[in-house]
Amino acid sequence: MYTTLLSAEQLRDLQAAKARLMVFDCTFDLMDAASGEKQYLQAHIPGAVYAHLDHALSDPPQPDAEGHLRAPVDAASGGRHPLPSREKFATWLSSVGFANDMQAVVYDRNGNNYCGRLWWMLKWLGHEAAAVLDGGLQAWQATGGEVRAGSEPSHFQSNFQPGRPLRRLVTTQEVVRNLGQQVQTLIDARALPRYRGDVEPLDPVAGHIPGALNRPFGSNMGPDGRFKPADQLRAEFEQLLQGRDSRTVVHHCGSGVSAVPNIIAMEIAGFAPTALYAGSWSEWCRTPGLPVEKS
Structure with missing residues (x-):
């Protein structure tokens, strides 16, 4: 089980061993919210699921009666990227087929920035087996890792169950x-x-x-x-x-x-x-x- 970092070589070893794992591409750009998914569709680690910061890893703010953006009432935090509730995030994980017995590997092209959000959220849901691909997609490609273009086949729905939070959220x-x-x-x-x-x-x-x-x-x-x-x-x-x-x-x-x-x-x-x-x-x-x- 990897809980903080793993290398490109270690990820290839897991893949070769046919380990139960899911890879997530979290590439994003705050100034162009659509560009991360476009980059994912151009090249990603085979089998990787795209995790959009605004849609999967946040509960998007909604305009109130005066037109000001507010976090949804059931969000776990406020700010520009409100955390979704633990239940809502668990539902998203289930929708992409992530299960409690899987190793999660997260990466991006942004200096290990946006993928950290998913790493932390998994820990917050009680899932210890989550690790960052150190160096991101660049490190994967530099060591000869294969990339694939286009979308990936959809996964069967799972039933991910949140556990006791392993990281502390402060209000x-x-x-x-x-x-x-x-x-x-x-x-x-x-x-x-x-x-x-x-x-x-x-x-x-x-x-x-x-x-x-x-x-x-x-x-x-x-x-x-x-x-x-x-x-x-x-x-x-x-x-x-x-x-x-x-x-x-x-x-x-x-x-x-x-x-x-x-x-x-x-x-x-x-x-x-x-x-x-x-x-x-x-x-x-x-x-x-x-x-x-x-x-």
Whole structure:
């Protein structure tokens, strides 16, 4: 069972052994929501299922009476990419044929960014056997992995059953309650200019949650697009935390997606699983009365 990362070679070994597994392509582009599926149809790992960030891995916001986009009432978070309820996500997994006894392998073409969302959601549903293909499709192709164009045959409906959550989801109310206290250490995964409030291309307010530390998610990757070695990641996070208790860490970003590579990196480094504030900055800055920090 693979629970954090696996290599292209390890994936080929699983395929050769005819292991019970399902591969998911999570390629996406925030600026062009249709391009990820187009890239999938041009080339993907044979048998891979496409997992669309907006439709499969989020519960899309809906306009209210005033035309403002709001998360569905049963969504598990707010923000630009509201988490669907555990039940709704389990229904999607069943619809693509994913079963409780399968190994999940997730990848993208985006520096291990969007596939992390599916990895985390599977853990949230109690499914431990989920791993990121380290280096994504680029690493697969670089080692001679075959790709296929077009769509894949549909799978038989399964009956995926959620289990006890293996990762912790944090709400805006919890973040507010613990703001500035030692029981909570916020880590913001957005790029430094967005964290500082110099620019904000996606949300209505620029800045960050007061007291949050900054670690852009791309900091976890080496030049080859793979996660850095465990000892290097550990040293970097220890430097960032400056003695703070790693068990208090709550990760966030713009909409709860690019925060996950930081979660994965901490686990690779040997830290215990840390929490995710899925609503992230997009929910925080749209909530009236909450403080904003810049610089």
